[in-house]
Amino acid sequence: MLIRDATQQDWDAIWPFWHAIVAEGRTYVYDRDADEERGRDLWILKSPGRTVVAVDAEQQVLGTAKMHPNHGGPGGHVATASFMVDPACAGRGVGRALGEEALSWARGAGYRAMQFNAVVETNTGAVKLWQALGFHILATVPEAFDHPMHGLVGMHLMHRFL
Amino acid sequence: MLIRDATQQDWDAIWPFWHAIVAEGRTYVYDRDADEERGRDLWILKSPGRTVVAVDAEQQVLGTAKMHPNHGGPGGHVATASFMVDPACAGRGVGRALGEEALSWARGAGYRAMQFNAVVETNTGAVKLWQALGFHILATVPEAFDHPMHGLVGMHLMHRFL
Numbered sequence: 499m500l501i502r503d504a505t506q507q508d509w510d511a512i513w514p515f516w517h518a519i520v521a522e523g524r525t526y527v528y529d530r531d532a533d534e535e536r537g538r539d540l541w542i543l544k545s546p547g548r549t550v551v552a553v554d555a556e557q558q559v560l561g562t563a564k565m566h567p568n569h570g571g572p573g574g575h576v577a578t579a580s581f582m583v584d585p586a587c588a589g590r591g592v593g594r595a596l597g598e599e600a601l602s603w604a605r606g607a608g609y610r611a612m613q614f615n616a617v618v619e620t621n622t623g624a625v626k627l628w629q630a631l632g633f634h635i636l637a638t639v640p641e642a643f644d645h646p647m648h649g650l651v652g653m654h655l656m657h658r659f660l
Numbered sequence: 661m662l663i664r665d666a667t668q669q670d671w672d673a674i675w676p677f678w679h680a681i682v683a684e685g686r687t688y689v690y691d692r693d694a695d696e697e698r699g700r701d702l703w704i705l706k707s708p709g710r711t712v713v714a715v716d717a718e719q720q721v722l723g724t725a726k727m728h729p730n731h732g733g734p735g736g737h738v739a740t741a742s743f744m745v746d747p748a749c750a751g752r753g754v755g756r757a758l759g760e761e762a763l764s765w766a767r768g769a770g771y772r773a774m775q776f777n778a779v780v781e782t783n784t785g786a787v788k789l790w791q792a793l794g795f796h797i798l799a800t801v802p803e804a805f806d807h808p809m810h811g812l813v814g815m816h817l818m819h820r821f822l
Contacts, residue, residue, distance in 0.1 A: 523734050526733065526734075527731035529733045530733050570689055570690050571692050571694075572685050572689060574806075576804050610803065610812075611804070613801060616735060636817075637798040637817055639773075639798060639817070640821075641772065643734050643735055644734040644735075644736075644737060645734065646734075655799055657801060657802075659802075
């Protein structure tokens with residue numbers, strides 16, 4: 499598996515699983531019917547942000563991450579990131595590799611911490627992965643996410659210093 | 661004091677104190693050198709967001725607030741808001757009146773909660789005001805704000821149900 503900067507061309511490979519994950523409405527606070535143009539605007543970032551893809555030996559896109567400052571100005575030293583793995587590629591360590599890449603990028607870019615603002619508490623795989631990568635749950639915002647199966651569930655604020 | 665929807669014309673009255681507050685760098689996670697166009701883009705919101713001004717009997721702008729969904733999609737039932745009071749008008753209850761207006765708007769628009777993501781912990785006047793209006797500190801993100809006098813200080817995540 500290789501992780502490299504995403505190009506606008508990669509978007510064609512990202513969109514099918516990006517759309518499937520967002521439309522499912524279980525993990526992301528994006529409009530579930532976001533169209534392809536809106537998705538690209540949300541996901542493919544310019545500097546100082548960065549978007550990457552994880553690809554296999556045949557250059558198939560397995561997953562993607564975006565990373566950027568969580569706030570501007572006097573809050574610009576804390577990074578944030580978002581991750582999507584093609585469900586067809588689950589269980590291959592793609593999420594972990596993307597998480598490690600995001601941390602490495604943030605350290606290299608001089609950020610002092612990374613913070614996730616909206617980790618849905620029922621997304622236990624993600625919660626466990628971020629904890630394994632050193633993140634702590636600072637708070638759980640109660641009833642902040644309307645899950646299609648579980649109703650109103652909490653969203654974790656997760657944080658780690660770098 | 662009257663609170664009403666802000667117009668693009670009101671921006672001329674907002675900008676001087678908006679700029680002074682942001683440039684001071686003590687309370688907002690905006691780039692301290694944000695110019696007037698950037699400021700207007702950040703502050704004057706379209707639906708489903710809303711921007712208001714508090715004005716006195718002579719229609720002088722005393723302060724302003726913006727309010728909008730904190731997240732999209734399955735997180736769209738939680739509102740957030742931001743507030744600025746002209747320092748020349750401090751101590752007249754403008755912040756409280758704007759806070760009450762934001763809560764009233766959010767209730768009327770069907771939001772279930774309001775959340776502030778980035779309340780600088782040294783901004784004790786704001787922290788006390790939001791607590792008086794029913795908000796609780798859910799977490800303090802450590803060292804998340806680079807204060808020009810105090811160095812790295814925490815930012816509170818504050819929340820209340822509506």
